[in-house]
Amino acid sequence: MSGKPAASAPVRMFFREAIARAAREAMQADPRVIIIGQDVGAFGGSYKEFAGLYDAFGPARVRDTPIAENAMIGLAVGAAAAGLRPLVSITYMDFLMLGLDPLVNYGVKARFKTGGQLSVPLIVKTTAGAKGQGVAHSQCIEAWMMSVPGLQVFAPSTPADAYLMLKAAFLAEGPVLFVDHKRLFPVAGDVPPSDAVADVGRAAILRAGDDLTLVAHSYMCRVALAAADRLGQSGIRAEVIDLRCLSPLDIATVETSVARTGRLITIEEGQKICGVGAEIIAQLSCLPLSFHCERIAALPAPISSNPVLEAAALPDPDRVVAAARALMTKPLHKEYP
Amino acid sequence: MDEIDLLRQMMTIRAFEAALMARPDHGFQLLSTGEEAVAVGLCAALGPDDQLLTSGRSIGPALARGLDSGAVMGELLGKLNGTNQGRGGRGHMASPGQGFFGAHAVVGGNLSIAAGVALAGKMHAAGQVTACLFGDGACGAGVFHETLNLAALWALPLLLVCNNNQLAISTPVQEGVAVAHLTDLARPFGIAHDSVDGMDVLAVRAAARRAVDFVREEGKPFFLECRSERLAPHSSATRETRSPAAMEALWSRCPIARIEQSLRASGAYGSGELDRIAGDVADEIDAAMAAADAAPFPAPEDVLHHVW
Amino acid sequence: MIYALTVPGPIEDAEEVRVLEWHCAVDDAVNPGDLVVELETHKALVEVRAAQAGYLRRIVCADGGWCAIGAPLAILSDTLDEMPGEQADDLPMLLVEFEVC
Numbered sequence: 174m175s176g177k178p179a180a181s182a183p184v185r186m187f188f189r190e191a192i193a194r195a196a197r198e199a200m201q202a203d204p205r206v207i208i209i210g211q212d213v214g215a216f217g218g219s220y221k222e223f224a225g226l227y228d229a230f231g232p233a234r235v236r237d238t239p240i241a242e243n244a245m246i247g248l249a250v251g252a253a254a255a256g257l258r259p260l261v262s263i264t265y266m267d268f269l270m271l272g273l274d275p276l277v278n279y280g281v282k283a284r285f286k287t288g289g290q291l292s293v294p295l296i297v298k299t300t301a302g303a304k305g306q307g308v309a310h311s312q313c314i315e316a317w318m319m320s321v322p323g324l325q326v327f328a329p330s331t332p333a334d335a336y337l338m339l340k341a342a343f344l345a346e347g348p349v350l351f352v353d354h355k356r357l358f359p360v361a362g363d364v365p366p367s368d369a370v371a372d373v374g375r376a377a378i379l380r381a382g383d384d385l386t387l388v389a390h391s392y393m394c395r396v397a398l399a400a401a402d403r404l405g406q407s408g409i410r411a412e413v414i415d416l417r418c419l420s421p422l423d424i425a426t427v428e429t430s431v432a433r434t435g436r437l438i439t440i441e442e443g444q445k446i447c448g449v450g451a452e453i454i455a456q457l458s459c460l461p462l463s464f465h466c467e468r469i470a471a472l473p474a475p476i477s478s479n480p481v482l483e484a485a486a487l488p489d490p491d492r493v494v495a496a497a498r499a500l501m502t503k504p505l506h507k508e509y510p
Numbered sequence: 511m512d513e514i515d516l517l518r519q520m521m522t523i524r525a526f527e528a529a530l531m532a533r534p535d536h537g538f539q540l541l542s543t544g545e546e547a548v549a550v551g552l553c554a555a556l557g558p559d560d561q562l563l564t565s566g567r568s569i570g571p572a573l574a575r576g577l578d579s580g581a582v583m584g585e586l587l588g589k590l591n592g593t594n595q596g597r598g599g600r601g602h603m604a605s606p607g608q609g610f611f612g613a614h615a616v617v618g619g620n621l622s623i624a625a626g627v628a629l630a631g632k633m634h635a636a637g638q639v640t641a642c643l644f645g646d647g648a649c650g651a652g653v654f655h656e657t658l659n660l661a662a663l664w665a666l667p668l669l670l671v672c673n674n675n676q677l678a679i680s681t682p683v684q685e686g687v688a689v690a691h692l693t694d695l696a697r698p699f700g701i702a703h704d705s706v707d708g709m710d711v712l713a714v715r716a717a718a719r720r721a722v723d724f725v726r727e728e729g730k731p732f733f734l735e736c737r738s739e740r741l742a743p744h745s746s747a748t749r750e751t752r753s754p755a756a757m758e759a760l761w762s763r764c765p766i767a768r769i770e771q772s773l774r775a776s777g778a779y780g781s782g783e784l785d786r787i788a789g790d791v792a793d794e795i796d797a798a799m800a801a802a803d804a805a806p807f808p809a810p811e812d813v814l815h816h817v818w
Numbered sequence: 819m820i821y822a823l824t825v826p827g828p829i830e831d832a833e834e835v836r837v838l839e840w841h842c843a844v845d846d847a848v849n850p851g852d853l854v855v856e857l858e859t860h861k862a863l864v865e866v867r868a869a870q871a872g873y874l875r876r877i878v879c880a881d882g883g884w885c886a887i888g889a890p891l892a893i894l895s896d897t898l899d900e901m902p903g904e905q906a907d908d909l910p911m912l913l914v915e916f917e918v919c
Contacts, residue, residue, distance in 0.1 A: 207633075239659060239660070244625065244657050247619070247626065254626070275619065275622055275653075278614075285597060285815075287604045288596075290607070291604065323818055347818055
């Protein structure tokens with residue numbers, strides 16, 4: 174395996190290695206940090222995202238669970254309330270649904286309902302996204318979670334952010350839903366040194382542009398960037414914003430961009446109705462801002478493992494480019510009506 | 511703790527709940543009428559460093575665990591002197607600093623939470639016992655079986671106490687759980703178990719002590735069933751389904767009357783002493799009510815505090 | 819003949835690989851079946867073994883380095899007499915083929 178990275182320079186690594194690195198550093202720094210989940214121990218995680226942790230920290234702190242997401246999350250919530258700092262891994266985001274009761278009815282409400290006597294420093298880490306695994310193993314439901322008061326929702330799109338945001342999640346005092354994506358694991362990227370600190374609540378401008386604003390999170394940032402490249406070749410300069418964090422949502426960064434471009438396309442792999450884009454546009458609509466917009470999301474159908482149907486349902490650069498060209502034909506109204 | 515103290519604790523619960531229900535603003539309550547011996551007998555077996563989690567039927571256990579009756583009354587009435595500053599109510603009452611990790615109103619919801627508390631205790635609080643009190647109605651929930659499985663697999667110091675009052679609102683336990691005895695549910699997981707008459711506070715205390723000692727010494731889970739009778743409807747908003755005649759017969763099993771009669775019969779306590787205790791209990795309840803009435807409600811802007 | 823040892827694209831789920839360790843040095847003889855280099859994808863280790871005899875002449879991507887799919891990892895030649903030029907782009911490729919599970 175690769176040698177230890179120097180603390181002072183960025184190191185290129187795979188997405189899974191960024192996660193393992195953040196987890197390892199958190200576990201070294203704080204004996205209260207534990208990892209629980211299916212296949213997290215000797216197997217090292219379904220994506221090898223916990224590789225090396227079992228050997229380093231042993232079975233008391235890296236615990237394989239049976240397939241029981243309700244109790245897995247409940248146990249992690251209770252352990253956090255009682256003073257541990259657990260990360261519970263839910264391999265497929267689809268099965269987060271099984272554990273929503275302990276997370277939403279206890280985990281995010283414990284501090285409120287006890288008048289501050291309990292806090293729940295818990296990370297629920299889960300992998301979203303479609304990649305040929307069928308209707309019940311492909312979903313992106315983070316939009317359902319961003320409206321839960323008391324729950325932070327992180328969605329990194331790069332190895333650097335996977336590292337920085339997971340590191341920040343281990344230091345949070347309340348529950349964090351950390352959502353990564355099946356299609357991000359093959360990605361390699363430069364990860365900052367151990368002393369780097371992330372401003373997790375701030376969206377990132379991945380690419381600057383004045384003609385229109387593309388807003389995305391997680392894997393869809395790569396779709397947005399690919400679309401922006403193609404648009405750039407025909408003279409359309411798209412600004413690409415990576416939300417990074419869905420709750421709290423950095424609407425200010427999006428507002429600044431849309432105020433300048435006047436054109437917004439939101440891109441998400443989840444559903445359009447009540448999606449991330451719906452929330453962004455609703456918030457912007459209440460501001461003194463004039464803009465044209467389009468939401469791109471999965472088609473309103475289950476995501477099949479059938480390669481033809483899966484590809485048809487998901488957003489891709491072609492759809493973004495087509496929507497962008499259509500938006501570019503709409504004249505801008507620079508004055509507030 | 512003497513038997514007289516057990517009686518006093520049960521009388522306190524009964525009088526507290528009666529005083530609460532006499533108020534027009536009593537709110538939605540689940541009472542421990544008939545089930546006081548389970549709460550008192552269990553808490554008599556727990557140590558100060560142990561933790562107790564309960565279902566929504568929390569008033570009796572909270573008082574038995576030693577929470578201040580004024581703070582409990584305040585919590586039930588939504589006042590700032592409440593254990594949770596009035597935010598949780600009966601369904602979520604908590605005082606972790608006093609070994610009452612808290613109630614949770616979701617049926618079965620506290621079981622996996624308790625397993626997590628037990629794991630934290632196993633890792634960082636050697637000898638601590640985490641007890642979770644729940645009803646027969648939770649025994650059909652998936653999370654109940656998931657929790658038994660995890661507790662057995664991971665050897666969690668978890669005491670699961672099923673207060674089997676034989677009714678899940680209107681569903682008799684025989685129609686809710688497909689086993690002959692609830693302790694049968696622990697057997698497949700190899701979890702040690704016992705069953706006790708929940709109307710006999712001395713028997714409950716003895717059985718709970720054996721169970722607590724087992725969990726503390728073995729570091730393994732234990733399942734204790736307390737067979738009780740629900741002498742009131744399920745909640746203050748639920749109608750009674752049993753006949754008056756049936757209720758009269760059940761009242762003959764009242765756990766408070768039982769130990770009171772036994773103490774009188776033993777000659778250890780005379781009427782005067784027992785009346786004095788009743789008077790002390792009444793005074794305590796009056797003081798609790800006065801404290802709650804004197805306390806303010808939270809300010810409306812407090813609604814956004816403690817969310818994050 | 820001079821060859822560029824290359825992982826051909828496109829490969830689903832792999833844009834680049836990490837070179838873990840070269841198991842032979844410049845001007846070493848390479849025989850069929852010899853372990854030449856270990857690569858790492860996001861999911862697995864890949865052992866690259868020689869399919870034909872030759873000599874390793876230049877390592878383009880050193881230990882710990884990253885190599886894009888389709889870009890040359892190293893230059894090999896049939897004999898030691900041949901002198902590889904500066905460029906690797908137009909050389910015939912020795913292909914490293916694998917699937918990411």
